[in-house]
Amino acid sequence: MLTDRLRRLNRYREIASLFVKYGFGYVLEEVGLFHVLSLKDRITADVKSGNTKEAGYRIRCMLEELGPAFIKLGQLLSIRSDMLPEEIVKELELLQDQVPPVPVNEIKEKLHHEFGRPVEDVFRFFDEDYVAAASIGQVHEAILSTGESVMVKVQRPGIKQTVHTDLEILRDIARLIEQRYDWAQYYNITDMVEELSESIRRELDYTEEARNTDMVQMQFEDCESIKVPVVFHEYSTPQILTMEKVEGIKLNELNTIVIENEEKRRIADLLVSAFITQILKEGFFHGDPHPGNILYNPEAQQLIFIDFGQVGRLSASLRYDSASMMMGIMQKDTQRIVRSIFSMANVPSDIDEQHFYDRVDGIRKTVESSSKDGLSLGLTVKELFTAAQEHRIILPKEMTMMGKALITIEGIISGIDSSFDMIEFAKPYGEQVMRERYDPIKMGKRLWNKAEDLSDTFTNIPNQVDKVLNQASKGDLKFEISLSEINRILHKFDRISNQVSFSLTLLAFSIVVLGLIVGATFGNNTILTSVPAIEVGFIIAFGMFLWIIYSILKSGRF
Numbered sequence: 001m002l003t004d005r006l007r008r009l010n011r012y013r014e015i016a017s018l019f020v021k022y023g024f025g026y027v028l029e030e031v032g033l034f035h036v037l038s039l040k041d042r043i044t045a046d047v048k049s050g051n052t053k054e055a056g057y058r059i060r061c062m063l064e065e066l067g068p069a070f071i072k073l074g075q076l077l078s079i080r081s082d083m084l085p086e087e088i089v090k091e092l093e094l095l096q097d098q099v100p101p102v103p104v105n106e107i108k109e110k111l112h113h114e115f116g117r118p119v120e121d122v123f124r125f126f127d128e129d130y131v132a133a134a135s136i137g138q139v140h141e142a143i144l145s146t147g148e149s150v151m152v153k154v155q156r157p158g159i160k161q162t163v164h165t166d167l168e169i170l171r172d173i174a175r176l177i178e179q180r181y182d183w184a185q186y187y188n189i190t191d192m193v194e195e196l197s198e199s200i201r202r203e204l205d206y207t208e209e210a211r212n213t214d215m216v217q218m219q220f221e222d223c224e225s226i227k228v229p230v231v232f233h234e235y236s237t238p239q240i241l242t243m244e245k246v247e248g249i250k251l252n253e254l255n256t257i258v259i260e261n262e263e264k265r266r267i268a269d270l271l272v273s274a275f276i277t278q279i280l281k282e283g284f285f286h287g288d289p290h291p292g293n294i295l296y297n298p299e300a301q302q303l304i305f306i307d308f309g310q311v312g313r314l315s316a317s318l319r320y321d322s323a324s325m326m327m328g329i330m331q332k333d334t335q336r337i338v339r340s341i342f343s344m345a346n347v348p349s350d351i352d353e354q355h356f357y358d359r360v361d362g363i364r365k366t367v368e369s370s371s372k373d374g375l376s377l378g379l380t381v382k383e384l385f386t387a388a389q390e391h392r393i394i395l396p397k398e399m400t401m402m403g404k405a406l407i408t409i410e411g412i413i414s415g416i417d418s419s420f421d422m423i424e425f426a427k428p429y430g431e432q433v434m435r436e437r438y439d440p441i442k443m444g445k446r447l448w449n450k451a452e453d454l455s456d457t458f459t460n461i462p463n464q465v466d467k468v469l470n471q472a473s474k475g476d477l478k479f480e481i482s483l484s485e486i487n488r489i490l491h492k493f494d495r496i497s498n499q500v501s502f503s504l505t506l507l508a509f510s511i512v513v514l515g516l517i518v519g520a521t522f523g524n525n526t527i528l529t530s531v532p533a534i535e536v537g538f539i540i541a542f543g544m545f546l547w548i549i550y551s552i553l554k555s556g557r558f
């Protein structure tokens with residue numbers, strides 16, 4: 001316990017001094033963490049810099065030096081171009097996770113510990129030279145006793161503990177920042193850190209990566225042109241991942257060999273169809289499709305995907321919304337694009353819908369007129385998500401991951417075959433998802449599920465109302481509404497009173513009151529059993545009626 005606290009305190013100091021070293025000392029000062037610094041660090045503490053490019057560079061250096069948890073955090077944040085300035089995103093994309101290798105004897109010890117027997121007993125051959133040394137794992141080549149060539153990814157010793165401690169500290173810092181800054185509260189950065197921590201924790205569990213690899217393998221089991229390495233589960237643990245060794249040239253090294261144009265087109269074709277299938281058909285896609293994670297085997301004419309540490313999952317409705325948004329872009333239908341964004345995201349109640357529509361329309365037209373060699377789907381999606389962010393629309397992280405994956409794939413394609421038209425290629429897939437949505441059997445299923453949800457909600461209403469009234473009768477009823485929430489509610493009322501007539505508002509209130517009465521009657525409520533329910537309801541409704549009249553007169557809107 002004590003060692004845990006000390007470890008945390010030390011790590012706090014290290015993190016604080018790196019904040020200062022890279023010019024972010026003022027953040028520590030503002031959140032009240034300045035006291036953990038030494039006097040020297042305090043004096044060297046920098047002031048705010050208005051230069052985002054330079055700040056981006058400093059952030060990158062700082063994250064690299066802070067270690068794996070922070071590097072992963074930066075890499076995950078690099079897909080949030082909807083939230084962060086472009087210059088900072090560009091720097092985060094450059095984050096290197098090439099760290100010094102772990103000595104082979106430590107790797108062997110780890111394998112011994114995980115398998116419960118020496119490496120020599122597990123593998124016929126284990127190459128002491130590493131293939132890759134990344135922030136979380138180190139990859140070595142090996143041969144199984146059964147003769148298969150494999151790649152063994154071994155987690156760095158102690159990495160789990162380090163990342164765990166760092167994530168705890170990150171959570172504390174996020175909480176402090178949220179207490180201090182309104183914007184941080186608004187964007188709910190503690191939740192954001194929580195979400196990112198969850199992704200990092202998942203990457204630390206190789207069982208999850210093994211499962212993801214299996215899933216994608218199943219997606220393409222009938223497709224000979226696409227390959228995903230087989231996982232050897234009996235040689236894998238949560239910290240060791242043993243996979244079939246695949247042979248091929250990484251797509252970022254494709255220019256080192258001579259290939260015909262026809263073959264290039266085939267690669268582009270395969271890559272786009274694999275991705276569009278994953279996103280729109282399966283709703284399960286490679287979350288980090290950079291060209292180092294995709295290989296091409298010219299002999300087998302196969303495209304190979306590796307590294308499924310990060311994957312994106314789209315629910316059926318998100319798949320539909322994505323397809324609808326893409327179709328909106330392709331068919332120049334602004335209304336459709338706006339509708340699909342509203343459907344997939346969390347939209348603030350006080351949004352200026354017309355302003356957002358105009359912004360989307362502007363993006364659509366600008367992208368269209370500037371793209372002589374064909375529209376860029378990924379860039380348009382990115383611009384749209386940035387506009388959404390400007391309007392405080394919160395998108396699910398899967399959507400931003402999808403946007404980033406599209407841009408990466410388009411980037412790779414333009415390097416292989418610049419004449420390839422991704423939009424034309426994607427169209428039939430989008431149309432298919434849209435058609436499926438209106439398939440009578442699927443619609444019936446969705447309606448049935450909705451009806452089940454509704455019936456649950458209705459049967460729960462009397463109990464819930466009973467509970468609330470019981471609490472009210474005991475004086476235990478508490479309302480917790482934050483200031484920003486009150487503002488939002490007031491905005492919403494404002495919008496409603498602008499849009500619907502006074503009588504409709506009154507009707508809405510009456511329905512609520514009626515709901516209370518019905519709930520109280522069904523639930524044998526303790527307060528209302530002694531008083532005729534209808535009379536209580538009437539008194540409440542009359543009180544509300546007077547209040548509404550008073551408010552409207554006061555606002556001068558009559």
Ligand SMILES: Nc1ncnc2c1ncn2[C@@H]1O[C@H](COP(=O)(O)OP(=O)(O)OP(=O)(O)O)[C@@H](O)[C@H]1O
Pocket residue numbers: 097131132134135136137138139151153229243244245246247292293306307308309
């Ligand atoms: N199945 C495989 N066959 C051939 N080479 C592989 C295979 N798996 C990994 N490699 C090699 O190892 C490198 C690193 O593997 P991978 O991308 O899975 O690790 P990483 O995700 O970068 O590590 P970390 O999880 O620490 O970020 C790859 O770029 C590739 O060169």
